[in-house]
Amino acid sequence: MTTPVTIIGAGLGGLTLARVLHVHGVPVTVHEAEASPEARAQGGMLDIHDYNGQLALDAAGLTGEFGRIVLDGRQAMRVLGEDGTVLLDLPDDGTGGRPEAQRGELRRLLLDSLPAGTVHWGHRVAGVRALGGGRHEVTFAEGSSVTTSLLVGADGAWSKVRPALSDALPGYVGTAFVETYLYDADTRHPDAAQAVGGGTMAAPASSRGRGIQAHRERGGTLHAYVTFTESLEWFADIDFTERAAATTRIAAEFPGWAPELTALIVESDTTPVLRPHYALPIGHRWERVPGVTLLGDAAHLAAPDGEGANWAMYDGAELGKAIAARPGDAEAALTEYEQAMFSRSAKAAAESAELATALADGNPAQTLIELFSGFRQRADPA
DSSP: OEEEEEEEOOSHHHHHHHHHHHHTTOOOEEEOSSSSTTSSOOOSEEEOOTTTHHHHHHHTTOHHHHHTTOOTTTTOEEEEOTTSOEEEEEOOOSOOSSOEEEHHHHHHHHHHTSOTTSEEOSOOEEEEEEEETTEEEEEETTSOEEEEEEEEEOOOTTOSSGGGTOOOOOEEEEEEEEEEEESSHHHHOHHHHHHHTTSEEEEEOSSTTEEEEEEEOGGGOEEEEEEEEOOHHHHHTSOTTOHHHHHHHHHTTSTTOOHHHHHHHHTOSSOOEEEEEEEOOTTOOOOOOTTEEEOTHHHHOOOOSSOHHHHHHHHHHHHHHHHHHSTTOHHHHHHHHHHHHHHHHHHHHHHHHHHHHHHHHSOHHHHHHHHHHHHHHHHOOO
């Protein structure tokens, strides 16, 4: 089967690209390794920023629909000390600069905006082969294949499309999250719920590379991210299949912390999940290869900083607009897109690394206070 534009990966970036192409009447197919839209949980809250993610939604013609899935009050931000002292408490002021929504609901919105059959589920890529003339053959694990004249890798950190352009591989950056969930928190975990407040809470340690962050999600769920700066070997000593043992071991790394904060660990209603952080080299780029490109984490994976999904969506929108604006000249579209993407992704990665250094080497609580306060000032410069 031959298709004009083939996207590998039905994440937020790939789906945004598909939607923008659809809006402009460009035929597109998406191939996704997952068996169905419900095959796995899609992660927690996303704050969609007015300088990238919201611009992408506007290009996709979905700004109004997005507004209906925004969770009111979740732009509230607070910073706590290890003893539970509130160091910063910013309520949701309704400015809309960084509205919060559930990742799964945003993905569903994008899926529902596409014609039935656009996404081909259960198609795990086995390999990509250049055929010449800008055409590529994509082979899937179940034995089928497609030939395409324009291939886009939107397939994340461990992209199967990236080797067609680059030998770069993600490397572990030395930090990781341990994720926990507390359900029906206002009733069942009131102390933790009060500590988190109505939106985002961060409690960084003053030393030892530790911290606890949490979001209030839909339905009174608290989604916590326990932060560590450790080697992968250090985590290998923790049995993450045993909830009680794992949460006890993780909580032991926070001696003297306020019980309402450590409750986000020890009272978890789920088995904690380890999420190591990987990144591609800052400034990752490649020479133009006809007929193929990358977006999002496949192109510029960075450690979590609240920007990854936003930039992936922005990549998708910008690539879609470039393709639509140059019918019959895909190479000009890809060249324009890549040059702009290389520049902005290198800048974003450098800023992310600078923030990580400030959090590790300085006063992390003060760094976060300045960061959160800066968000609010940019949203309301008056």
